[in-house]
């Protein structure tokens with residue numbers, strides 16, 4: 001039997017690639033491969049080359065989103081050098097949304113769009129053909145790119161997504177070596193509830209909207225949801241087997257169907273899970289109303305995250321087809337607050353044509369957020385042209401991007417971890433120097449919110465109680481004090497930063 005190793009090329013966070021778990025589970029569930037012939041690797045944890053050397057795969061699958069595609073290319077080059085007989089397959093959102101990235105010299109096959117069914121057929125074909133990719137046979141598999149005997153690049157027809165999402169088996173996390181959930185004592189949602197084991201969960205795939213910066217609509221093509229029973233089966237399994245009690249629902253748009261949320265809550269109640277598990281979920285601001293909040297509350301959702309994107313209606317037209325307004329964003333946060341639900345959100349600055357005045361409206365909104373008792377955090381990124389989005393088309397027209405010569409790492413939206421201001425992609429309407437000033441303002445607002453949130457949600461009496469019940473904790477707090485002091489002494493606003501550091505370490 002063939003051996004198949006699949007590698008997640010995301011380096012930035014201690015995070016499991018769910019896509020690879022889904023694919024491996026599919027291969028085992030539909031008896032295409034044996035468990036012992038599959039290996040999931042992650043560039044974050046593993047010495048990939050060493051592991052491949054030991055596992056001796058026949059095929060290596062690489063998974064990449066746009067900003068991690070360069071990692072995948074590097075890995076493929078090394079595989080070609082060190083293991084020339086091994087076949088390399090690339091899959092994931094980048095190659096699916098930017099097919100010119102297929103490089104015949106590095107990749108034997110590319111799997112486009114949803115991967116389970118296509119990868120299943122591909123591996124079955126590989127085995128049936130004596131562990132070879134035979135172009136004449138590959139031609140009958142939908143959703144592939146490969147090179148034929150004459151060196152021509154072949155694109156087979158698009159594969160429709162699996163019609164019934166419940167046909168995709170529940171991801172089997174025991175396929176992952178080591179800990180697959182996150183233990184995140186820093187996350188305020190977890191700390192204030194005393195829940196520390198968190199995992200990503202999908203209850204649906206796809207989104208009906210078409211925001212100008214987002215490739216989701218093109219990638220998933222359609223919206224499908226698991227039945228409430230199937231989703232709760234997964235929650236129950238993870239809770240009872242591993243004690244995981246916090247789930248970060250990563251659906252593109254969980255808030256789409258209120259009835260499904262009520263049904264999930266009913267199912268959780270029937271199984272005695274209501275109140276024992278909690279959730280973080282995504283929503284669109286224009287969908288938030290009393291009925292939805294009541295459903296969220298009942299199900300145990302504690303933090304609702306939004307792509308708020310902007311507080312300028314002009315920018316919201318560019319970013320979100322004008323279907324959400326700044327007023328919707330504000331009302332959504334307030335409405336969640338009335339139900340005691342946490343709110344978090346992300347923003348995009350520097351959309352094409354956005355001026356510094358419009359960005360200032362967003363910063364004012366961020367300041368307003370720091371005064372809302374239910375707001376837990378916000379983060380932001382600069383607008384980037386991800387392939388197959390409206391932004392990409394606009395950038396193409398202006399020769400800002402190219403199919404052949406791109407530094408894909410520059411398409412990383414998240415800049416809140418940067419100490420220095422990032423370069424704006426769309427410079428036309430806003431001077432970089434003006435944005436740089438704003439960058440430091442936002443940093444301060446973020447620090448202010450961070451501090452306030454800790455003060456609000458982790459009351460001081462907890463420290464007192466802690467010291468009374470465990471007197472040796474005094475030493476711990478003294479240590480934290482010194483650490484905060486040393487770490488912040490050289491920063492721009494030592495007093496403010498110190499308070500934040502101290503608050504976040506102490507609780």
Ligand code: B12
Pocket residue numbers: 006008010011012013015016017018019020022023060061062063064065066067068089090091092093094097111113114115116119200202214215216250251252381386387411412413414
């Ligand atoms: C969880 C998540 C993360 C996690 C980690 C993901 C990981 N792979 O390790 C973290 C938080 C680290 C993350 C970070 C970022 N993310 Co993110 N993330 C997601 C999210 C919400 C879910 C990913 C997922 O598990 N999907 C479910 C599985 C089933 O889908 P899948 O991974 O695509 O896999 C399927 C197919 O692609 C295919 N497939 C995938 N790999 C392979 C490999 C082989 C060999 C084969 C055959 C098939 C195959 O088969 C799978 C099953 O169908 C998606 C949105 C979404 N709904 O997908 C965004 C998403 C992937 N992220 C995105 C972005 C932009 C980012 C960031 C740049 C920052 C940001 N938030 O804006 C950073 C970049 C990190 C970096 N530089 O390393 C974009 C990517 C767009 C693009 N063109 O690349 C997405 C699509 C969100 C969006 N709508 O814009 N992300």
Ligand code: SF4
Pocket residue numbers: 207208209210211214215216217252253284307
């Ligand atoms: S940004 Fe969110 S709402 Fe907009 S298309 Fe993407 S997934 Fe849908």
